[in-house]
Amino acid sequence: MLHKDTFRTALQKICVKRKVSNVEDLLSEKTTVKPKPRFVRVNTLKTTTGSVIEVLSKMHKVDKDDMVPDMLVLPPGTDMHKHPLVTDGKVFLQGKASCMVAAALSPKPGWKVIDACAAPGNKTVHLAALMNGEGSIIACELNKERAKTLQHTVRRSGANNIETVIGDFLNIDTNDPSYAEVRAILLDPSCSGSGISTERLDHLLPSYSIGNCMLWRLLLRHICTSRIQYENLESALCVHTTLSSS
Secondary structure, three states, rough: OOOHHHHHHHHHHHHHHOOOOHHHHHHHHOOOOOOOOOEEEEOOOOOOHHHHHHHHHHOOOEOOOOOOOOEEOOOOOOOOOOOOHHHOOOEEEHHHHHHHHHHHHHOOOOOEEEEEEOOOOHHHHHHHHHOOOOOOEEEEEOOOHHHHHHHHHHHHOOOOOOEEEOOOOOOOOOOHHHHEEEEEEEEEEEHHHOOOOOOOOHHOOHHHHHHHHHHHHHHHHHHHHOOOOOOOOOOEEEOOOOOOOO
Protein backbone atom coordinates (compact mmCIF):
# COMPACT_ATOMS: atom_id res chain seq x y z
CA MET A 1 0.00 0.00 0.00
CA LEU A 2 1.40 3.35 -1.06
CA HIS A 3 2.05 5.76 1.86
CA LYS A 4 1.26 2.95 4.35
CA ASP A 5 3.66 4.31 6.99
CA THR A 6 2.24 7.83 6.62
CA PHE A 7 -1.32 6.66 7.16
CA ARG A 8 -0.29 4.43 10.10
CA THR A 9 1.39 7.42 11.78
CA ALA A 10 -1.68 9.56 11.16
CA LEU A 11 -3.97 6.91 12.68
CA GLN A 12 -1.73 6.63 15.73
CA LYS A 13 -2.00 10.38 16.26
CA ILE A 14 -5.79 10.18 15.99
CA CYS A 15 -5.85 7.33 18.55
CA VAL A 16 -3.79 9.40 20.99
CA LYS A 17 -6.07 12.38 20.48
CA ARG A 18 -9.20 10.27 21.06
CA LYS A 19 -7.51 8.49 24.03
CA VAL A 20 -7.96 4.98 22.63
CA SER A 21 -5.32 2.25 22.42
CA ASN A 22 -5.89 0.97 18.88
CA VAL A 23 -7.82 1.44 15.64
CA GLU A 24 -10.42 -1.18 16.64
CA ASP A 25 -11.32 0.89 19.71
CA LEU A 26 -11.47 3.94 17.50
CA LEU A 27 -13.95 2.24 15.16
CA SER A 28 -16.15 1.09 18.04
CA GLU A 29 -16.11 4.49 19.72
CA LYS A 30 -19.56 5.99 20.11
CA THR A 31 -20.04 9.04 17.94
CA THR A 32 -22.48 11.90 17.93
CA VAL A 33 -21.67 12.89 14.36
CA LYS A 34 -24.87 13.56 12.44
CA PRO A 35 -25.28 11.31 9.38
CA LYS A 36 -24.55 13.15 6.16
CA PRO A 37 -27.27 13.52 3.55
CA ARG A 38 -26.89 12.21 0.01
CA PHE A 39 -26.37 15.07 -2.43
CA VAL A 40 -27.15 14.59 -6.11
CA ARG A 41 -26.87 17.01 -9.01
CA VAL A 42 -29.47 17.08 -11.75
CA ASN A 43 -27.86 17.06 -15.20
CA THR A 44 -29.92 19.73 -16.95
CA LEU A 45 -28.39 18.74 -20.29
CA LYS A 46 -30.66 15.68 -20.21
CA THR A 47 -33.57 16.45 -17.91
CA THR A 48 -35.10 19.00 -15.54
CA THR A 49 -34.95 19.31 -11.79
CA GLY A 50 -38.73 19.10 -11.58
CA SER A 51 -38.79 15.81 -13.47
CA VAL A 52 -36.17 14.26 -11.19
CA ILE A 53 -37.98 15.43 -8.04
CA GLU A 54 -41.19 13.86 -9.36
CA VAL A 55 -39.46 10.48 -9.77
CA LEU A 56 -37.42 10.48 -6.56
CA SER A 57 -40.17 11.82 -4.30
CA LYS A 58 -42.07 8.57 -4.85
CA MET A 59 -39.35 6.75 -2.89
CA HIS A 60 -37.53 9.36 -0.79
CA LYS A 61 -37.92 12.69 0.90
CA VAL A 62 -36.38 15.18 -1.52
CA ASP A 63 -35.29 18.73 -0.77
CA LYS A 64 -33.74 21.36 -3.01
CA ASP A 65 -30.36 22.61 -1.82
CA ASP A 66 -30.54 26.23 -0.71
CA MET A 67 -27.18 27.15 -2.20
CA VAL A 68 -26.41 25.20 -5.38
CA PRO A 69 -28.94 25.30 -8.24
CA ASP A 70 -30.13 21.89 -9.51
CA MET A 71 -28.74 20.12 -6.45
CA LEU A 72 -31.06 17.85 -4.47
CA VAL A 73 -30.71 16.58 -0.91
CA LEU A 74 -31.77 13.00 -0.08
CA PRO A 75 -31.81 11.17 3.28
CA PRO A 76 -28.50 9.79 4.62
CA GLY A 77 -27.68 6.32 3.34
CA THR A 78 -29.75 6.64 0.17
CA ASP A 79 -28.20 4.33 -2.42
CA MET A 80 -28.54 5.73 -5.92
CA HIS A 81 -25.63 4.01 -7.67
CA LYS A 82 -27.78 1.65 -9.76
CA HIS A 83 -30.76 3.96 -10.20
CA PRO A 84 -31.69 4.52 -13.88
CA LEU A 85 -31.43 8.29 -13.40
CA VAL A 86 -27.76 7.81 -12.48
CA THR A 87 -26.85 5.16 -15.03
CA ASP A 88 -28.52 7.22 -17.77
CA GLY A 89 -26.54 10.31 -16.81
CA LYS A 90 -29.57 12.36 -15.80
CA VAL A 91 -28.33 12.59 -12.21
CA PHE A 92 -24.76 12.71 -10.92
CA LEU A 93 -23.72 11.56 -7.45
CA GLN A 94 -21.68 14.61 -6.59
CA GLY A 95 -20.82 16.20 -3.26
CA LYS A 96 -21.98 19.70 -2.46
CA ALA A 97 -18.41 21.02 -2.19
CA SER A 98 -17.71 19.72 -5.67
CA CYS A 99 -20.83 21.33 -7.12
CA MET A 100 -20.04 24.68 -5.54
CA VAL A 101 -16.89 24.91 -7.68
CA ALA A 102 -18.54 25.25 -11.09
CA ALA A 103 -21.26 27.44 -9.57
CA ALA A 104 -18.57 29.78 -8.18
CA LEU A 105 -16.83 30.03 -11.56
CA SER A 106 -20.26 30.80 -13.05
CA PRO A 107 -19.49 30.39 -16.76
CA LYS A 108 -21.98 31.89 -19.18
CA PRO A 109 -23.46 30.16 -22.24
CA GLY A 110 -21.19 30.73 -25.23
CA TRP A 111 -17.99 31.13 -23.22
CA LYS A 112 -14.79 29.25 -23.93
CA VAL A 113 -13.55 27.63 -20.70
CA ILE A 114 -10.50 25.59 -19.70
CA ASP A 115 -10.71 22.92 -17.01
CA ALA A 116 -7.02 22.48 -16.22
CA CYS A 117 -7.20 19.24 -14.15
CA ALA A 118 -10.44 17.79 -15.40
CA ALA A 119 -10.69 14.10 -14.38
CA PRO A 120 -12.86 12.48 -13.21
CA GLY A 121 -15.04 15.05 -14.99
CA ASN A 122 -17.94 15.82 -12.66
CA LYS A 123 -17.05 19.50 -12.51
CA THR A 124 -16.35 19.56 -16.24
CA VAL A 125 -19.82 18.35 -17.18
CA HIS A 126 -21.33 20.62 -14.52
CA LEU A 127 -19.68 23.55 -16.31
CA ALA A 128 -21.25 22.31 -19.55
CA ALA A 129 -24.68 22.20 -17.93
CA LEU A 130 -24.33 25.73 -16.54
CA MET A 131 -23.40 26.84 -20.08
CA ASN A 132 -26.52 25.10 -21.45
CA GLY A 133 -24.25 23.08 -23.72
CA GLU A 134 -23.25 26.26 -25.56
CA GLY A 135 -19.71 27.55 -26.07
CA SER A 136 -16.80 25.17 -25.54
CA ILE A 137 -14.79 23.56 -22.75
CA ILE A 138 -11.21 22.35 -23.08
CA ALA A 139 -10.80 19.59 -20.51
CA CYS A 140 -7.13 18.86 -19.79
CA GLU A 141 -5.95 15.72 -18.00
CA LEU A 142 -2.32 14.66 -17.71
CA ASN A 143 -2.93 11.06 -16.58
CA LYS A 144 -4.04 8.75 -19.41
CA GLU A 145 -6.00 6.38 -17.15
CA ARG A 146 -7.84 9.24 -15.45
CA ALA A 147 -8.51 10.69 -18.89
CA LYS A 148 -10.49 7.52 -19.72
CA THR A 149 -12.70 8.19 -16.69
CA LEU A 150 -13.10 11.79 -17.83
CA GLN A 151 -14.16 10.72 -21.33
CA HIS A 152 -16.66 8.23 -19.87
CA THR A 153 -18.15 10.97 -17.66
CA VAL A 154 -18.48 13.30 -20.65
CA ARG A 155 -20.24 10.63 -22.72
CA ARG A 156 -22.62 9.82 -19.86
CA SER A 157 -23.51 13.49 -19.43
CA GLY A 158 -24.48 13.98 -23.06
CA ALA A 159 -22.35 17.14 -23.28
CA ASN A 160 -21.18 17.81 -26.83
CA ASN A 161 -19.21 20.98 -26.22
CA ILE A 162 -16.26 19.39 -24.37
CA GLU A 163 -12.89 18.73 -26.01
CA THR A 164 -10.69 16.34 -24.05
CA VAL A 165 -6.95 17.05 -24.15
CA ILE A 166 -4.71 14.34 -22.74
CA GLY A 167 -1.68 16.31 -21.66
CA ASP A 168 -0.34 18.99 -19.34
CA PHE A 169 -2.37 22.20 -19.23
CA LEU A 170 0.86 24.13 -18.72
CA ASN A 171 2.11 22.92 -22.10
CA ILE A 172 -0.80 24.42 -24.00
CA ASP A 173 0.44 26.64 -26.82
CA THR A 174 -1.04 29.96 -25.77
CA ASN A 175 0.29 31.52 -28.97
CA ASP A 176 -2.59 29.76 -30.67
CA PRO A 177 -5.03 32.62 -31.44
CA SER A 178 -8.00 30.48 -30.36
CA TYR A 179 -6.91 30.75 -26.72
CA ALA A 180 -7.48 34.50 -26.84
CA GLU A 181 -11.17 33.58 -26.63
CA VAL A 182 -10.84 31.81 -23.26
CA ARG A 183 -13.09 33.51 -20.71
CA ALA A 184 -12.53 31.33 -17.63
CA ILE A 185 -10.08 28.77 -16.23
CA LEU A 186 -10.81 26.21 -13.51
CA LEU A 187 -8.05 24.45 -11.57
CA ASP A 188 -9.01 21.79 -9.05
CA PRO A 189 -5.91 19.59 -8.47
CA SER A 190 -6.74 15.90 -8.65
CA CYS A 191 -5.44 15.24 -5.12
CA SER A 192 -8.26 17.30 -3.61
CA GLY A 193 -10.75 14.59 -4.51
CA SER A 194 -13.62 17.06 -4.53
CA GLY A 195 -15.08 15.51 -7.63
CA ILE A 196 -15.36 12.09 -6.02
CA SER A 197 -18.43 11.17 -3.98
CA THR A 198 -16.43 9.56 -1.17
CA GLU A 199 -14.32 10.93 1.64
CA ARG A 200 -10.60 11.15 0.96
CA LEU A 201 -7.54 11.19 3.24
CA ASP A 202 -5.14 12.90 0.84
CA HIS A 203 -4.74 15.76 3.31
CA LEU A 204 -2.69 13.37 5.50
CA LEU A 205 -0.03 12.98 2.83
CA PRO A 206 3.17 15.04 3.15
CA SER A 207 2.94 15.98 -0.52
CA TYR A 208 -0.62 17.30 -0.25
CA SER A 209 -0.16 20.98 0.60
CA ILE A 210 3.11 21.27 -1.29
CA GLY A 211 1.63 19.80 -4.46
CA ASN A 212 -1.41 22.06 -4.42
CA CYS A 213 0.63 25.20 -3.76
CA MET A 214 2.98 24.38 -6.62
CA LEU A 215 0.05 23.89 -9.00
CA TRP A 216 -1.50 27.21 -8.00
CA ARG A 217 1.78 29.05 -8.47
CA LEU A 218 2.29 27.45 -11.86
CA LEU A 219 -1.24 28.33 -12.94
CA LEU A 220 -0.94 31.95 -11.89
CA ARG A 221 2.47 32.23 -13.55
CA HIS A 222 1.06 30.65 -16.71
CA ILE A 223 -1.85 33.09 -16.82
CA CYS A 224 0.29 36.14 -16.06
CA THR A 225 2.93 35.35 -18.67
CA SER A 226 0.19 34.58 -21.18
CA ARG A 227 -1.98 37.61 -20.43
CA ILE A 228 -1.94 38.76 -24.04
CA GLN A 229 -3.16 35.38 -25.27
CA TYR A 230 -5.79 35.21 -22.52
CA GLU A 231 -6.87 38.78 -23.17
CA ASN A 232 -10.58 37.99 -22.66
CA LEU A 233 -10.09 36.07 -19.42
CA GLU A 234 -12.71 37.09 -16.86
CA SER A 235 -12.46 34.40 -14.23
CA ALA A 236 -9.86 31.98 -12.87
CA LEU A 237 -10.71 29.73 -9.95
CA CYS A 238 -8.24 27.64 -7.94
CA VAL A 239 -9.85 25.13 -5.59
CA HIS A 240 -8.46 23.81 -2.30
CA THR A 241 -10.60 21.15 -0.64
CA THR A 242 -9.38 18.72 2.00
CA LEU A 243 -12.38 16.40 2.22
CA SER A 244 -15.40 15.81 0.03
CA SER A 245 -18.52 13.91 0.90
CA SER A 246 -21.30 12.30 -1.08
